Amino acid sequence: MKLDDRRIALLYEAWRHGSMRAAADVLDLAPSSISRQIARLEEETGASLIEPGRREIRLTEAGHAVMDYFRARRAGVDELEGRLQDLSSGRSGHVHLALGEGFLGPALYDTLDSFMDGFPGMTLSVSVTDTTQMVRLLLEDEVHFGLGFHSLSHPQIVSRYRAPVPLMAIMRADRPLARRESIGFDALCREPLALMGQSFRIRQMLDAAALDSGHSIAPGFTSNSIALLTRTAVAGRALTVLPAFSVSAEIASGTLAGVAIEAPQLQAVYVHLLARRNRVFPPHLGSLIEQIRTRLLPSALKA
CATH class of the missing domain: 1.10.10.10 (Winged helix-like DNA-binding domain superfamily/Winged helix DNA-binding domain)
Known part of the structure; x- marks a missing residue:
């Protein structure tokens, strides 16, 4: 044919x-x-x-x-291009990845800087998006891979690596609750809350865990910006719920504290490095994935 x-x-x-x-x-x-x-x-x-x-x-x-044939053929061209570039001295090409805003921070910036220093001929695009949009971008091969909190229910998306990142109650370090080792939903729901919108996987997991414990989450402030949620917590206006790495700088400085939430589902949360099934990565992409695994997700396990 x-x-x-x-x-x-x-x-x-x-x-x-x-x-x-x-x-x-x-x-x-x-x-x-x-x-x-x-x-x-x-x-x-x-x-x-x-x-x-x-x-x-x-x-x-x-x-x-x-x-399927068209995407496989296009991915094959990407692989050939990457291999030819790796054999040549130029190492030119393009990388496009997608991630949630919670990954923005010093660890990611250092990882991307290191990659760009090692491959000076590369161009890089980063799409900050939510779960629904990330799935579409992966399926249509508009991004090479993504980082997200996914349940991996789509048959055409697979996890290359996963790293445990429990969700925690994030609050000002001078709050009385910050001195506890853990808090339950009774205590959490009595506090003013600032949370991600319901299209985000973090919020979906939190709502499901609350429902399982007989509670309903009613945030007073909702945003798709982790920077705004962090600012609200720093100002002492509300607690938020995030993985600790999203606010690592504020925790390290002693401004914010992370307290475990007494819900097994939220202690078994994983970040996944996601790709379309059977997507073949050229060598330069393999290098970036390895740097993300060792720098950004040091506890990552191969899925």
């Missing part, structure tokens, strides 16, 4: 953007031109690739098979 990769790319863009017209606007092509090329691709494959009668493009099983 001989397939035209340009036509597969047009099908991918139409599927990605939801319609041929939307893809045509992005690619500066006529919708009819995209439609003709996809029709020819269906002739080449001998199968219907798009479900008929829908305004938004939905792929058939054959269409998904073609997309």
